[in-house]
Amino acid sequence: MRVLVVQNFGDEGLGQIGTALAEVRAEVDVRKPYQGDSFGDAAGHDALVVLGGPQNARDDAGSPYFPELLAMMRDYGDSGRSVMGICLGSQLLARAYGGENIIGGASEFGWCTVSRTQHGAHDPVLAAAPQSFPIFQWHDDTFTLPEGATHLAHNEIARNQAFRIGRAAYGIQFHFEADQAHVRHWRDTFSDVMAEQQPGWLERYSDEAARHGPAADAAGMALARAWVATIPAGAAARQTA
Numbered sequence: 001m002r003v004l005v006v007q008n009f010g011d012e013g014l015g016q017i018g019t020a021l022a023e024v025r026a027e028v029d030v031r032k033p034y035q036g037d038s039f040g041d042a043a044g045h046d047a048l049v050v051l052g053g054p055q056n057a058r059d060d061a062g063s064p065y066f067p068e069l070l071a072m073m074r075d076y077g078d079s080g081r082s083v084m085g086i087c088l089g090s091q092l093l094a095r096a097y098g099g100e101n102i103i104g105g106a107s108e109f110g111w112c113t114v115s116r117t118q119h120g121a122h123d124p125v126l127a128a129a130p131q132s133f134p135i136f137q138w139h140d141d142t143f144t145l146p147e148g149a150t151h152l153a154h155n156e157i158a159r160n161q162a163f164r165i166g167r168a169a170y171g172i173q174f175h176f177e178a179d180q181a182h183v184r185h186w187r188d189t190f191s192d193v194m195a196e197q198q199p200g201w202l203e204r205y206s207d208e209a210a211r212h213g214p215a216a217d218a219a220g221m222a223l224a225r226a227w228v229a230t231i232p233a234g235a236a237a238r239q240t241a
Contacts, residue, residue, distance in 0.1 A: 004045040008053030015177035020224040033065040052087030070096040077169030090171030097146035108137035111212035120152035128226035133219040134212040168230040176220035
């Protein structure tokens, strides 16, 4: 199993998705187009992960690789290969399929509650999580659902927290990959930004991590494993045949 990972920012990692991929001994090919990497042999991979970043999903000027990435995400989804877009990645997947990117007006930060929709309760990936669960959020933007998308999760701030296109192209706004260790790294790395943008959160961090971290980690790991299970064996070989 070969998985192409597109990193849009230096401090965004695979987290629990990386753990789930390691469990099945997947070969992970990480590309950093924000540093000038090409996407390489996109057809030679079985699945695609597009991680988050500080950009907005319409920022083609600042991230000139976006149009190529959008086309690649749609190609993977249309071919039935598994796709996972997280945070910015979910916004890009929505754009790739014709959804509207809404810049600002949907700010969430910290562990927040997300609930599955009725469709989510029966989805191969979202059904792995509880009906409602805490999960880490860090975003300002949102999107409308593309035509034909299945709405999988929501909350009061951002209605479209998760969706699926076709067989297994998933856009997930929340950071289910970010376990407590990952969040702690962000706290240590971006403490100045957090102190300015989220007054008081650093002081509340320890209590919130203790209260919400274990349940969030469990839900995120379950989602990661469920998505990895959607990756079809031999998808890359069929694409190149």
